């Protein structure tokens with residue numbers, strides 16, 4: 001029995017990376033924590049998609065959080081003996097002259113100061129070296145070494161194991177139907193097969209589904225789910241093992257774990273369905289056509305879609321709103337760029353929940369920022 005008189009000090013809903021990180025860190029702080037995941041942790045459905053990380057954001061709040069996030073990601077991966085799940089292979093952006101000008105400005109104003117600078121070079125002279133990349137189609141390229149790829153499936157499994165070792169309980173294959181409260185305080189969650197599980201603190205880390213859970217409690221959260229998809233190709237084994245991002249054509253190319261992956265977005269949408277859309281497929285083909293020379297020899301092996309939790313300013317939601325019942329928190333809104341944010345977000349929220357002080361870099365991400373007009377103005381996210 002915990003100090004509060006209930007079995008659980010905290011119930012975390014959702015076993016994505018931030019939910020797992022939160023459960024792990026809360027358990028490290030000796031809190032009694034139950035994590036409930038409706039599928040399984042490290043479910044490839046979610047985890048397979050989220051692989052690339054970078055520190056280059058245009059909003060100082062995001063850039064600073066990503067820099068801290070990278071440190072935490074590497075530290076925690078070491079701590080839980082999953083070091084090789086984080087590979088810093090660098091990131092490349094291919095761009096036109098206008099975008100290169102913007103990158104130069106952001107670099108001087110922000111990234112270099114944070115130790116996350118990029119090198120900007122003309123793309124064409126490199127075309128002879130990188131023969132599989134169609135660099136002739138681009139004017140400039142920016143590259144950085146502080147970024148790379150995370151194996152989320154393995155990292156999630158390792159985090160779950162480490163959280164359990166510290167005393168957290170993880171219930172997989174169990175869906176939370178709603179959050180119960182009396183208008184003032186949280187009472188617990190209603191769970192499939194069990195009914196009410198009582199606690200004074202519920203943290204919703206349920207990705208895009210967080211909004212549905214809030215609605216089930218008669219509450220709202222600023223979150224607009226957005227569909228994205230990955231196309232998996234047989235790896236040609238020739239491309240550089242680095243994420244390659246081409247902002248003007250809404251696509252990302254990643255070579256990892258024997259796959260060449262093209263990630264695309266179908267634009268904002270309210271749908272929770274995870275079906276592929278024609279827009280995604282069309283964007284995928286466009287990305288390949290523009291980035292790879294002679295792409296016709298690539299064999300499409302699989303295509304998968306998932307829903308991203310996106311907030312109105314495409315930046316995370318960490319903490320609670322003063323309009324919600326006491327004891328209700330969210331950890332979501334990681335959009336298409338959560339890789340560097342999510343483990344750190346779990347750590348900072350755990351600190352806040354146990355010690356009562358939100359770390360400085362997490363304060364801007366309050367869910368109340370929209371009502372106060374403190375929007376985080378990010379122009380390099382998707």
Ligand SMILES: Cc1cc2nc3c(=O)[nH]c(=O)nc-3n(C[C@H](O)[C@H](O)[C@H](O)COP(=O)(O)OP(=O)(O)OC[C@H]3O[C@@H](n4cnc5c(N)ncnc54)[C@H](O)[C@@H]3O)c2cc1C
Nearest residue numbers: 014016038046049050051052176207209229336337338339
């Ligand atoms: C195609 C694609 C490519 C992407 N590429 C990248 C990338 O390269 N880099 C990057 O950083 N990010 C990327 N992302 C984004 C990344 O996947 C998301 O930011 C991330 O998955 C969001 O994490 P989450 O834990 O909030 O949500 P999820 O990963 O969706 O996790 C939420 C969990 O909560 C569970 N859940 C939901 N409802 C309930 C309930 N009622 N009861 C119990 N459990 C519940 C779900 O089963 C799920 O496991 C990509 C996303 C997509 C779709």
